[in-house]
Amino acid sequence: MKLKERIDLLSDLGKFLKTKPDSLELAKIKASKENPWFSPENINLAVKAIVENYLNADKLRSFCDDYDIGPAEELRVSIVSAGNIPLVGFHDLLIGFLAGVKTEIKLSAKDKDLIPAMVDFLHKKEPAVKEWLQVIGQVKDPGAVIATGSDNTSRYFESYFRHIPRLIRKNRNSVAVISGEESRSDFEKLADDVFVHFGLGCRNVSFLYVPRGYDFTEMIKVFKEKYGQLADHSKFRNNYDYNLACSILNKEVLIQSEVLLFYEKDNYLSRIATLNYKQYHQVDEIWADVQRRSDQIQCVVAGNLNAPKSIDTTSFGKTQSPGLSDFADGKDSMDFILNQKTALR
Structure with missing residues (x-):
């Protein structure tokens, strides 16, 4: 799949989510029942932020223009997602798909219903996506891994994935x-x-x-x-x-x-x-x-105070609306994946 096709599919996903499809509404109900921390209001806020900030075609093209993404590669990247808030692993999944690698995500048991509903739409919209985007139950021999967890689990991840390229995130x-x-x-x-x-x-x-x-x-x-x-x-x-x-x-x-x-x-x-x-x-x-x-x-x-240029600040009320370039832990996951693609050539 070409980058333009991937961007168009993600844009289509955004338009689909705006219609509040039954498949997603059912997933929301299930997620709320299984995890009391996932209130309907908070799930809706997470979906709204994804649609507005991640799945806009112009924003996706502008974001990708900052990278030399190149052709798709057979590299398989596994994502081990956290489950503290709804859809927290979606950004990593999106980045892997945009980067043109075979991206698979292992979801937390606390957040296992929402992302599959979105991936299912992409699979039905374009069957070829199944080769490039998957939800998995177990991580097996990936080419690289992106894993998010606590300070304790990050040490486990560092040890378990020590033989492969890895991007490990800790508490922030x-x-x-x-x-x-x-x-x-x-x-x-x-x-x-x-x-x-x-x-x-x-x-x-x-x-x-x-x-x-x-x-x-x-x-x-x-x-x-x-x-x-x-x-x-x-x-x-x-x-x-x-x-x-x-x-x-x-x-x-x-x-x-x-x-x-x-x-x-x-x-x-x-x-x-x-x-x-x-x-x-x-x-x-x-x-x-x-x-x-x-x-x-x-x-x-820092609403009313000017910070030094070396410190990036956010306005009041904006922390839960990150953009495509607002990488967790400040670690550029797109750059990480592209470096692994380059190493294969």
């Missing part, structure tokens, strides 16, 4: 820098960055830098108004209650709101239903800290 978290001059609209958008997907994604804000003596009152008010319903979600509420009980028993100092617990901890990784924060004196302290810990960060949200 996103941070937001608060200036103290945010508007209500800013907090509404920040709420999306924090709460969409229940905060389970690497692009979710899990840590705040706040001015010393910062008053959280307005932020808490807006968070409650926009996402107060999460207090009624059983799994989210269980985590909230557990974290609060542990804090009381351990006599931890915290700021308690109805949907979120705030802890002054210098740790980017926060537990479900919690948000860690660190106070700063001067904004330059933040940028130095962010650069020092860049290997732990996926997104830096």
Whole structure:
């Protein structure tokens, strides 16, 4: 298949998804029943972001123009997908298909219904795709692998796939820098960055830098108004209650709101239903800290502050709308695959 044909097929997939086909709607219902973290609202947000940011023909062509993709090759690339948020492995699958290699994806048991519905459309639209795009149950002797997991599973992946080219991703978290001059609209958008997907994604804000003596009152008010319903979600509420009980028993100092617990901890990784924060004196302290810990960060949200050119920042409310070039862990998976293709020639 030629690159133009692959782009056209992906564009057709985007148009198909906009029609809310029965096959996808059934997959959404099944996914929500099997994984309570995959709410219908969050699945719809994930699909919408994919359609708008990944499956637009002009965006796909512009993205591919930045690479020397060349003809298709027999290289087989296996993707081991995470399952923390809906459709988290779709970008890797798309990149492999665009790159012109035989791409197969092993899905997490937590997210095994949605991507097959999309792959099935491509197979029916163009049967030749079956040779280039597959959902598999087990990874067997690939030419290269892209695997995503926790810090613990990444060590396993490094060992298990040590004999082949590999791109291994670890834990990442996103941070937001608060200036103290945010508007209500800013907090509404920040709420999306924090709460969409229940905060389970690497692009979710899990840590705040706040001015010393910062008053959280307005932020808490807006968070409650926009996402107060999460207090009624059983799994989210269980985590909230557990974290609060542990804090009381351990006599931890915290700021308690109805949907979120705030802890002054210098740790980017926060537990479900919690948000860690660190106070700063001067904004330059933040940028130095962010650069020092860049290997732990996926997104830096900085609405009202100008970061140094060496730090890429995201606007409030945009963390869950990555573009084609917003690679997880900052590792260019297209470049990785193309390097493996070159090695075969």
